[in-house]
Amino acid sequence: MATRLRQANKKCTVIGGSGFLGQHMVERLVEKGYAINVFDIRKGFDHDKVQFFLGDLCRKEDLLPALQGVTLVFHCASPTPSSNNRELFYRVNYLGTKAVIEACKEAGVQKLVLTSSASVVFEGTDIKDGTEDLPYAKKPIDYYTETKILQEKEVLQANDPERNFLTVAIRPHGIFGPRDPQLVPILVQAAKSGKMKFIIGDGKNLVDFTFVENVVHGHILAAEQLQINSPLCGKAFHITNDEPIPFWEFMSRVLTGLGYEAPKYHIPYWLAYYLALLLSLVVWLLSPFVAIRPTFSPMRVALAGTYHYYSCGQAKKHMGYKPLVSLDEAVDKTVKSYPHLQWSA
């Protein structure tokens, strides 16, 4: 009987479990002895200890079978930020998250851990050691962030100890690591096409890049510490590597690690920003005739040329969080995991 209860307590569902973060979450949860359901629109991998449920999280009837007998749900699904599809972000991140909450309540789930994003407070201007009490961005930098704000608010408001339904949001920033389909592949693509020659601004702006295993650790700690009356209930927590690094130093380390040249010419921030604005205007004017998605966008210039690093003091205090993998080790592991992206003459 005791074993059955323990097993039920360790059964969880990872929504978005086929994605980059989701798959790393699943691997760690398996190591920790959890029984796992993955819910996703696609099957990203195979694992004999994982049960897959394919469906759209916007549909409660798709979700319910994946939540039966489950006490804990991690929600780390989202359309990819680069899709820039307003309607899709709104539907999946906002309406879909409402469906997740309803389905969790209906299925008797007790804990919901959302993967939010530190960018919910970022408006394109400097943030140094930002804490969780910064207000949500009034002018979010893109549609993705706009709907991450709506999503986070919805999840935190759903916290309801009286009905034994507890929620918490984790706000990571700049997740990287093996199998990331975004950061390293986009950078390498840019380097290959000769677009990584310029440092935007003076190159001193500090940014958080967070190794995926640390992000996973933060999520699991949050889930395990989320109890009635705990300070986690209905709150958001930054999870970072706690080692902010100049944005361009990080880019250079990844690029040189893979055998590409580091950017070396400086371009003033304002010039880069206005060039990117001009380029988006041209892209917009041409949009009836041709669809172009430029690497160089005002949003990316803002991410690359401003300070944006966050304090994870609250996670340390209330969850006992401490990054497991240092930035040096993390960059090393990441670079080694992309042998196919190494420069070759």
Ligand SMILES: NC(=O)C1=CN([C@@H]2O[C@H](COP(=O)(O)OP(=O)(O)OC[C@H]3O[C@@H](n4cnc5c(N)ncnc54)[C@H](O)[C@@H]3O)[C@@H](O)[C@H]2O)C=CC1
């Ligand atoms: N990658 C990063 O640097 C950061 C990511 N985040 C958040 O972390 C979470 C995970 O991100 P990644 O793993 O990088 O993204 P990803 O794109 O690798 O994974 C997202 C997963 O969600 C699934 N999904 C999308 N729409 C769905 C739907 N309608 N129904 C069911 N599944 C659906 C996708 O199939 C995919 O497997 C997201 O919520 C993202 O907003 C937050 C901060 C930074």
Ligand SMILES: CC(C)=CCC[C@@H](C)[C@H]1CC[C@H]2C3=C(CC[C@]12C)[C@@]1(C)CCC(=O)C[C@@H]1CC3
């Ligand atoms: C810090 C953070 C939130 C990182 C994750 C996002 C990254 C996937 C992109 C954010 C800024 C992007 C960017 C480029 C590549 C991809 C990012 C690092 C460029 C370096 C690509 C080449 C350029 O034209 C400049 C871009 C600046 C921003």
